[in-house]
Amino acid sequence: MAKNKQWAKKAFNLFLKYNTEFILLILIIVSSLISSAFFTERNIFNLLRQVSGTGIISMGMLLVILTSGIDLSVGSQLAVGSVFSAYFLTISSYSLPVSLFLAILICTFFGSVSGYLVSFRGMAPFVATLALMTITRGVAFIVSKGSPIIIDNPILMSFGNQYFLRIPYPVLLMIGIFIVVHLILRYTVFGRLVKAIGSNEVAVKLSGINVAYYKFAVYAISGAFAAVAGIISTARTGVGSPLVGQGLELDAIAAVVIGGASLKGGKGTAFKTLLGVLILGLIGNIMNLRNVPAYPQQVIKGLIIIFAVLFQGVKTGYENEG
Amino acid sequence: MAVHRIEMNNVSKSFGGVQALKNVTFKVSPGEIMALVGENGAGKSTLMKILAGAYTKDKGEILVDGKVVEINNPQKGRRLGINIIYQELTIVPDITVAENIFLSNLPAHNGIIQWSKLNQKAEELIQSIGFNINPKIIAGNLSVAHQQIVEICKALSHDARILILDEPTAVLAPSEVKILFKVLKNLKEKEVSIIYISHRLEEVLEIADRVTVLKDGEVTGTGIPKEMGKDNIINLMIGREITDMYPKRDVETGKEIFKIEKLKTDKVENVSFTVRAGEVFGIAGLVGSGRTEIAKAIFGVDPVQTGIIYLKNQPLKNKSPKEAVSKGIGMVPENRKEEGVILDMTVRENITMTTLKSISQLGFIKNRTESSFCQQLVEKLRIKTGSIDVPVNNLSGGNQQKVALAKWFGTNLKLIILDEPTRGIDVGAKVEIYKLINELSRQGLGVIMISSEMTEIIGMCDRAAVMHRGKMAGILEKDDLNEENIMRLAAGEDKNNGKK
Known part of the structure; x- marks a missing residue:
């Protein structure tokens, strides 16, 4: 009896520790059972390509959330990145590298504005980035005059739709950015301090560290990543559109949270965030395969977020008791 | 013999293999100030959390007024009149003193707070322990000592008959400690049982009627502090004698x-x-x-x-x-x-x-x-x-x-x-x-x-x-x-x- 109980406790602990992994695993099993089309190479890479944009902005979002901030502007910034990259290519006729560089630079600038308001002006991250969200969406509309800008750059378009070793380029880019963020959080001073600031900003400040600099930096990085996601969108669709990325900031936040990060900051990893992105993408994918209409899809997605985070609640509550 | 207000017999508790308390017996009479001393990790907080219902005991029994009780959650503890005031105060800083005191039972009529009644009740309560704080003041503006008084009043508003104070003087200046002691003596006269956890033995000697010493989860002694003496209590706490509280420093001061x-x-x-x-x-x-x-x-x-x-x-x-x-x-x-x-x-x-x-x-x-x-x-x-x-x-x-x-x-x-x-x-x-x-x-x-x-x-x-x-x-x-x-x-x- 006692042994059984102990075993159950151990299994439960294991489940709590790897709850994000378990949820993903369960979803994969369920998906492959209910749809024979799921486990095809085509579908898997399609799925990965679909989530690559969300995946990249989620990495920026993770950094921001680790400092106990939030960045609501990334969806709009994605549109800015998309529109500007197309604008510079098509209308300004700049070369590809220059166009992409400038698009990223512009989003980094807007991210820096959020960062400045939050870290040097003491504005609440929610408010500052909410303002930037509407400003940048507006900028995307102004620059594109409200309509999509069509591109005809073959290199960029093939980047969006071609494969390297059978893996789509955008997926490779997402993996690359994931690895960079993972390394930053794991091995660098910057990563350590980002987490430390989210855990206890005052203690970090009193250790003689310029907290504002790090808080500023995460918003700038988040902006740059949003631009990259915007460029992917342009590459995939062949147009720079001011409409893309609406509501994507919420998907990114959801992915980070499903990955076990705390909105209070200090807790979260790049790997689990990536799992969160995959979980969200998978839910959409399988429902599309089963032809579930869009509206119920949203309800089910929300329920799964609740479910995933409830388990984390159990986890922290459980740990606190000991 | 009079019935004890609190009687904890042979209470044990372990956390994941670590024995935090071993057969602890702890008794407090009505109107008694009972000190509980011991080094950090000796089990004082664990014992008190068990009494208040924040933890559940593994073994042993608890009697309140001579009746066996199971205190398995803090609400139950509070209903029995047990209140803990933690070292970290739990004052809500942005609302008034009166609101803080009656936070869980604000006097209301059809959901609307009766401010005059609230303030009056708060003032009476504060005065009843020999104090004078304006109940309309925002609690966050009070000194730590006064916040602590508010916290005690809050406990009393629940008809606390057993008050547990965890390191109450850690944040107080000497003059404020005197104020607190005055309050405790007033409470004692009202037959409130007080459990006083402290590192400061001078205070224990001054205020406590009896003292229980814990070391590594076990009771190493119980008695009247003045009879036991400070050195003896320290011995029981740490199992060795501290001859030199303040180690000598032989440093030539420079420029x-x-x-x-x-x-x-x-x-x-x-x-x-x-x-x-x-x-x-x-x-x-x-x-x-x-x-x-x-x-x-x-x-x-x-x-x-x-x-x-x-x-x-x-x-x-x-x-x-x-x-x-x-x-x-x-x-x-x-x-x-x-x-x-x-x-x-x-x-x-x-x-x-x-x-x-x-x-x-x-x-x-x-x-x-x-x-x-x-x-x-x-x-x-x-x-x-x-x-x-x-x-x-x-x-x-x-x-x-x-x-x-x-x-x-x-x-x-x-x-x-x-x-x-x-x-x-x-x-x-x-x-x-x-x-x-x-x-x-x-x-x-x-x-x-x-x-x-x-x-x-x-x-x-x-x-x-x-x-x-x-x-x-x-x-x-x-x-x-x-x-x-x-x-x-x-x-x-x-x-x-x-x-x-």
């Missing part, structure tokens, strides 16, 4: 390395003193007299309005802690858990927070260098932890404080400011902290030590400034450093009054 001239901020004014290399300079005074504010001004947290701060004869204009640290000033803040350490992060991550530059290359942390650096400090400072990768939260208060100190050991310091370095930690750990302070002074650092404990200032400092209401009341040299002089200055009685 003057730090000087403040007529410092004025929006919290303090007229502060001037010097600190020599190897000197421990104390800042005494009541809570709220501006001691911490001096530290904050030196460290670049609060802006300096007028006055000059010199470090090694160079004027300092610290606009941020970063600048202060880069010039060689370190600070261990008074609120260990909120400001001193990052509880969720590991011992390693906390220790190297100040030295990340020297243990990294191109922004990457050199793992081995960091490990060996931390390992050395953990051994040197005798920080008790399973490994350097354990969250600081899992350490006892004394060891957390050592981590807060360890942060500064690897930096190139000239001056360190210690704000209440031994608050809320046990006797054994205190002595170790004192030894570390001596070690720092031996290395030629200037040490500024802020403390509410006069004996600590007297025992540790070469000289001390005393603050009174935001102004420096005077500096006492070693020979004049005694409780009487400190109190006189802290209370604002000018030395020269008689002479002029």
Whole structure:
């Protein structure tokens, strides 16, 4: 009896520790059972390509959330990145590298504005980035005059739709950015301090560290990543559109949270965030395969977020008791 | 024989294999002030949490008024009249005193708060324990001592018959302790049973009717404090004798390395003193007299309005802690858990927070260098932890404080400011902290030590400034450093009054 109980406790602990992994695993099993089309190479890479944009902005979002901030502007910034990259290519006729560089630079600038308001002006991250969200969406509309800008750059378009070793380029880019963020959080001073600031900003400040600099930096990085996601969108669709990325900031936040990060900051990893992105993408994918209409899809997605985070609640509550 | 208010018989509790309490028997009579003492980790808090229903016991029985009860949640405890007042107060700072007191049962009619009734009831309650606080004041504006009184009133509003005070005087100045004791004596007359947890044995001797000593989860003695004597109680607590509470320091003080001239901020004014290399300079005074504010001004947290701060004869204009640290000033803040350490992060991550530059290359942390650096400090400072990768939260208060100190050991310091370095930690750990302070002074650092404990200032400092209401009341040299002089200055009685 006692042994059984102990075993159950151990299994439960294991489940709590790897709850994000378990949820993903369960979803994969369920998906492959209910749809024979799921486990095809085509579908898997399609799925990965679909989530690559969300995946990249989620990495920026993770950094921001680790400092106990939030960045609501990334969806709009994605549109800015998309529109500007197309604008510079098509209308300004700049070369590809220059166009992409400038698009990223512009989003980094807007991210820096959020960062400045939050870290040097003491504005609440929610408010500052909410303002930037509407400003940048507006900028995307102004620059594109409200309509999509069509591109005809073959290199960029093939980047969006071609494969390297059978893996789509955008997926490779997402993996690359994931690895960079993972390394930053794991091995660098910057990563350590980002987490430390989210855990206890005052203690970090009193250790003689310029907290504002790090808080500023995460918003700038988040902006740059949003631009990259915007460029992917342009590459995939062949147009720079001011409409893309609406509501994507919420998907990114959801992915980070499903990955076990705390909105209070200090807790979260790049790997689990990536799992969160995959979980969200998978839910959409399988429902599309089963032809579930869009509206119920949203309800089910929300329920799964609740479910995933409830388990984390159990986890922290459980740990606190000991 | 009269029935005990509380009777805990053979209570045991373990956490994941660690036996926190072993067959503890603990009894309190109505109207009795029962002290509970022991080192950190001795099991005092665990025992009290079991009594209040925050933890459940593994074995044993609890009787309230002679009846066996099962207290399996805090609500149940409260219904039995058991209330704990924790060291960290749970006042809601943005609402009034009256609202705080009656937070869980605001007098309302159809959901609308009856303010006049609320304020009247609060005022009656505060006065009933011999006090006078305006119930309409916003609670966050009160001093810590008064917040504590509010907290006690809150407990009484639940008809508390058993009041547990966890380290109530840790944040109080001596005069405020007297106020608290007066309140406790009033409560005693009303037949309230009080369990008083404290590290300060002088207080136990003064206020408690009986004392129970815990060591490693077991009761090592129960008796009347005055009959047992302080030394005997310490023996029971730590199992050895502390002959030298304040270890001797044989350091020749060197040149003057730090000087403040007529410092004025929006919290303090007229502060001037010097600190020599190897000197421990104390800042005494009541809570709220501006001691911490001096530290904050030196460290670049609060802006300096007028006055000059010199470090090694160079004027300092610290606009941020970063600048202060880069010039060689370190600070261990008074609120260990909120400001001193990052509880969720590991011992390693906390220790190297100040030295990340020297243990990294191109922004990457050199793992081995960091490990060996931390390992050395953990051994040197005798920080008790399973490994350097354990969250600081899992350490006892004394060891957390050592981590807060360890942060500064690897930096190139000239001056360190210690704000209440031994608050809320046990006797054994205190002595170790004192030894570390001596070690720092031996290395030629200037040490500024802020403390509410006069004996600590007297025992540790070469000289001390005393603050009174935001102004420096005077500096006492070693020979004049005694409780009487400190109190006189802290209370604002000018030395020269008689002479002029």
